[in-house]
Amino acid sequence: MTDMKTLVTIDRRVTLKWLMGALAVGQLAACGDGAKGLSWAELEAIKATGVGKDPDLINPSVPWPLTLTAAELEIATDLVDLILPAEGDNPAPSKVGVPAFINEWVSAPYPDQHKDRVLIVNGLAWLDEESKVRNGVPFIRAEASAQKLILDDIAFKDKVKAGLEKPAEFFGRARSLTLGAYYTTREGWADIGYIGNQPGTGDYPGPTPEAAAHIKGIIEAMGLKYTPA
Amino acid sequence: MTPDDPHDAVVVGSGAGGAMAAWMLAKAGASVLMLEAGRNYSPDESPMLNMAMDAPLRGVGTPDKEFGFYDATVDGGWNMPGEPYTMAEGSEFMWWRSRMLGGRTNHWARNSFRMGEYDFKPKTRDGLGEDWPVTYEDMAPWYDRTEKLVGVYGSNDGLENHPNSGPGVLQPPPKFRVWETFLKAGGDALNIPVVAARRAILTKKIDERSPCYWASACGRGCSIGAAFQTTTSFIPWAQATGKLTIATGAMVYEVLLDANGKATGVRYIDKATGAHKEAKGRVVVLAASTGETARILLNSQVAGRSEGLANSSGQVGRNLMDTVGSSVSAYFPQLEGRPRYNEDGAMGLHAYIPFWDYKRIQSGEVDTPRGYHVEIGGSFGDPGMGVGGGLDGYGSSLRADVKRRYGSRIGFTQRGEMIPNANSFCSIDTNTKDRFGIPVLKFNFAWSDHELKQVTHFQKSMKELIDKLGGTLVSEPLDPSKAISKGGEIIHEVGTARMGADARSSVTNQFGKTWDVDNLYITDGSVFASKAHKNPTITIMALAMRSSDNIVTRLRTGEL
Ligand SMILES: Cc1cc2nc3c(=O)[nH]c(=O)nc-3n(C[C@H](O)[C@H](O)[C@H](O)COP(=O)(O)OP(=O)(O)OC[C@H]3O[C@@H](n4cnc5c(N)ncnc54)[C@H](O)[C@@H]3O)c2cc1C
Numbered sequence: 160m161t162d163m164k165t166l167v168t169i170d171r172r173v174t175l176k177w178l179m180g181a182l183a184v185g186q187l188a189a190c191g192d193g194a195k196g197l198s199w200a201e202l203e204a205i206k207a208t209g210v211g212k213d214p215d216l217i218n219p220s221v222p223w224p225l226t227l228t229a230a231e232l233e234i235a236t237d238l239v240d241l242i243l244p245a246e247g248d249n250p251a252p253s254k255v256g257v258p259a260f261i262n263e264w265v266s267a268p269y270p271d272q273h274k275d276r277v278l279i280v281n282g283l284a285w286l287d288e289e290s291k292v293r294n295g296v297p298f299i300r301a302e303a304s305a306q307k308l309i310l311d312d313i314a315f316k317d318k319v320k321a322g323l324e325k326p327a328e329f330f331g332r333a334r335s336l337t338l339g340a341y342y343t344t345r346e347g348w349a350d351i352g353y354i355g356n357q358p359g360t361g362d363y364p365g366p367t368p369e370a371a372a373h374i375k376g377i378i379e380a381m382g383l384k385y386t387p388a
Numbered sequence: 389m390t391p392d393d394p395h396d397a398v399v400v401g402s403g404a405g406g407a408m409a410a411w412m413l414a415k416a417g418a419s420v421l422m423l424e425a426g427r428n429y430s431p432d433e434s435p436m437l438n439m440a441m442d443a444p445l446r447g448v449g450t451p452d453k454e455f456g457f458y459d460a461t462v463d464g465g466w467n468m469p470g471e472p473y474t475m476a477e478g479s480e481f482m483w484w485r486s487r488m489l490g491g492r493t494n495h496w497a498r499n500s501f502r503m504g505e506y507d508f509k510p511k512t513r514d515g516l517g518e519d520w521p522v523t524y525e526d527m528a529p530w531y532d533r534t535e536k537l538v539g540v541y542g543s544n545d546g547l548e549n550h551p552n553s554g555p556g557v558l559q560p561p562p563k564f565r566v567w568e569t570f571l572k573a574g575g576d577a578l579n580i581p582v583v584a585a586r587r588a589i590l591t592k593k594i595d596e597r598s599p600c601y602w603a604s605a606c607g608r609g610c611s612i613g614a615a616f617q618t619t620t621s622f623i624p625w626a627q628a629t630g631k632l633t634i635a636t637g638a639m640v641y642e643v644l645l646d647a648n649g650k651a652t653g654v655r656y657i658d659k660a661t662g663a664h665k666e667a668k669g670r671v672v673v674l675a676a677s678t679g680e681t682a683r684i685l686l687n688s689q690v691a692g693r694s695e696g697l698a699n700s701s702g703q704v705g706r707n708l709m710d711t712v713g714s715s716v717s718a719y720f721p722q723l724e725g726r727p728r729y730n731e732d733g734a735m736g737l738h739a740y741i742p743f744w745d746y747k748r749i750q751s752g753e754v755d756t757p758r759g760y761h762v763e764i765g766g767s768f769g770d771p772g773m774g775v776g777g778g779l780d781g782y783g784s785s786l787r788a789d790v791k792r793r794y795g796s797r798i799g800f801t802q803r804g805e806m807i808p809n810a811n812s813f814c815s816i817d818t819n820t821k822d823r824f825g826i827p828v829l830k831f832n833f834a835w836s837d838h839e840l841k842q843v844t845h846f847q848k849s850m851k852e853l854i855d856k857l858g859g860t861l862v863s864e865p866l867d868p869s870k871a872i873s874k875g876g877e878i879i880h881e882v883g884t885a886r887m888g889a890d891a892r893s894s895v896t897n898q899f900g901k902t903w904d905v906d907n908l909y910i911t912d913g914s915v916f917a918s919k920a921h922k923n924p925t926i927t928i929m930a931l932a933m934r935s936s937d938n939i940v941t942r943l944r945t946g947e948l
């Protein structure tokens with residue numbers, strides 16, 4: 160295991176190396192972020208056509224080409240599965256199409272998605288660089304435990320390692336996209352317990368007896384009156 | 389008949405106001421030509437049970453489809469390519485439009501609160517704004533007829549300024565969900581009412597329309613006819629009389645007058661060919677929506693006058709109002725991990741908070757003159773792309789956090805009354821034309837202190853309610869000047885051709901008939917004299933019904 164002192168040195172090296180790589184890739188945004196002044200490469204906006212103002216709503220299609228490379232998708236796959244590992248009957252995000260969704264998202268010709276693309280594309284490259292420096296191998300070749308050590312520095316908002324604010328921002332977006340994509344699938348619905356989108360006949364049944372009893376208990380424990388309507 | 393034939397009535401617009409008028413007139417035997425700028429549309433196009441997962445980007449809003457991929461809006465939104473509007477320096481105004489048969493009734497939220505007696509006589513009560521030329525008593529039977537026809541669920545709670553409907557008018561409301569009952573417990577303790585909401589949604593079958601089947605967001609359009617929209621009701625009913633001719637893709641820009649100043653019809657651009665055409669009728673009914681109706685009047689040329697048509701009062705374009713909007717939301721630990729069940733229900737409000745503090749306004753203890761209501765949301769819904777908001781970390785603890793937090797956040801949205809002011813109006817921007825060559829609207833908009841104080845009242849009251857229920861605000865409320873919506877953002881814009889007691893101070897009489905042109909009527913939201921906190925559409929329809937009844941009488945007697 161590397162001691163604290165070496166880690167710090169290595170980190171500075173990573174930063175420098177990353178900066179050089181980014182410079183080589185293209186124009187570097189001049190604005191700094193935070194004390195370390197690290198900036199990520201701006202990417203050219205995607206110019207594909209969007210869905211337009213009157214798309215076929217019943218048979219939707221994604222009109223824009225996907226842009227992530229195979230290598231980027233591999234990193235994304237490992238990342239999303241670290242964010243929300245499989246558990247019991249609940250599959251890992253990569254098993255329900257989350258990496259492909261992230262590709263669709265960052266390839267979309269819209270301003271919000273463009274911002275995410277800059278974060279995600281740079282962030283995936285950062286993970287790889289960071290892993291090479293820390294572990295001597297690209298991110299996807301690193302042991303899960305080593306991958307997690309990297310995430311531990313960027314995944315917790317009160318414990319972001321100094322200088323890693325930008326990677327932390329990237330991670331926040333990656334987490335948000337992963338959760339959104341995952342919990343909108345049937346598998347995600349099963350995990351979170353969403354049981355709607357089911358047309359029914361007759362009156363709306365309202366809370367189940369169990370749900371009603373539960374809220375009654377809560378309301379009464381607060382000294383309030385339970386009057387269902 | 390074809391659009392080239394003269395009709396008894398030419399109706400411009402097919403939304404709430406236009407379609408009500410078309411149906412009332414056709415039902416009475418008049419031949420009606422409806423001119424609609426948008427394309428033909430039926431909610432058979434609605435993706436009723438599609439999942440977010442089937443849509444690009446999980447259905448999130450984009451500049452193309454701002455309210456999400458599945459929103460029914462066709463060729464519209466905050467920005468319409470080739471159909472701009474402008475804003476005066478220092479003013480911000482948002483104008484949501486659609487270009488489709490049925491207009492914005494295809495995707496409105498269907499919240500339908502009738503105005504009360506205070507709402508029709510606000511100036512008499514507090515000296516501000518304007519009174520309507522009608523009283524609540526005048527309107528009550530028209531509300532009853534409209535609600536019965538449209539199908540509105542709700543309950544009669546006998547609350548101050550929230551009138552009951554007539555016997556047998558309302559449809560039964562759906563049961564409260566767990567979080568609504570929870571809010572009601574807090575509200576009861578603080579004397580803040582939490583009662584059944586009123587929405588234009590069927591819970592029982594009437595005519596060929598099915599009751600709500602408790603799934604599929606109403607903003608997608610409702611192909612089973614449960615959520616009211618004119619494309620499953622007024623328009624097909626009017627067509628069934630054999631008296632309605634519809635021309636879609638017909639962009640009206642001018643009312644035609646004869647030498648005596650009577651309207652003879654309108655001029656429009658047939659979008660398919662670009663041809664300029666005329667449509668003729670004995671009576672002209674404008675219902676192109678609040679902004680657009682004012683635009684048509686202001687763009688109409690009247691010999692010897694510069695102020696446009698029906699504008700001898702100078703009030704066309706004036707008194708532009710929108711609803712006051714702001715919101716707060718909170719997490720309630722007590723709701724964490726609650727037992728799951730299907731909370732889709734009617735995919736919108738089952739309960740809401742009507743304004744309750746009239747007495748303290750009257751006594752001067754409350755410093756904002758007008759009220760608001762609160763629309764609330766907190767169901768177990770399709771988690772959507774926002775499900776990760778506020779979460780931290782990764783791994784199995786993250787999975788547990790997602791599940792724990794699901795269904796424990798409640799959003800509170802203020803919908804409040806705006807008092808008309810001299811700084812809020814629209815006019816023609818003579819320097820800018822749309823892709824058809826028609827001069828566009830320019831908006832001026834400003835809130836006054838009254839509205840900002842109302843936001844403060846809302847923020848304080850909701851904080852009390854949230855505290856009572858042990859919740860924590862997701863974020864501290866902003867200063868009212870920052871928390872308040874932009875003009876137009878709530879999409880309740882009304883008032884640019886207000887009705888009133890006399891020709892000097894208003895554009896139309898109490899039947900939407902313009903003072904200046906005897907056979908020119910307006911049946912959309914532009915005739916509003918005030919903007920009560922109640923969402924406007926049910927009132928637009930009740931007024932349109934009453935005005936159409938007046939037209940029918942006058943057609944019958946040969947006055948028109
Ligand atoms: C997302 C959303 C939610 C809403 N929720 C609610 C709610 O819960 N409760 C409520 O009361 N209100 C709600 N509203 C507002 C409601 O939709 C409007 O108040 C209502 O539709 C106004 O009716 P209208 O007839 O004036 O205009 P519209 O419904 O907009 O109809 C006007 C029609 O005229 C056509 N038109 C425009 N210009 C021309 C022209 N020059 N020539 C020919 N045709 C023209 C348009 O294409 C349109 O079809 C909501 C609106 C939106 C967008």
Ligand code: SF4
Nearest residue numbers: 600601603606610615
């Ligand atoms: S919730 Fe009910 S009313 Fe709304 S779209 Fe679905 S079926 Fe129609």
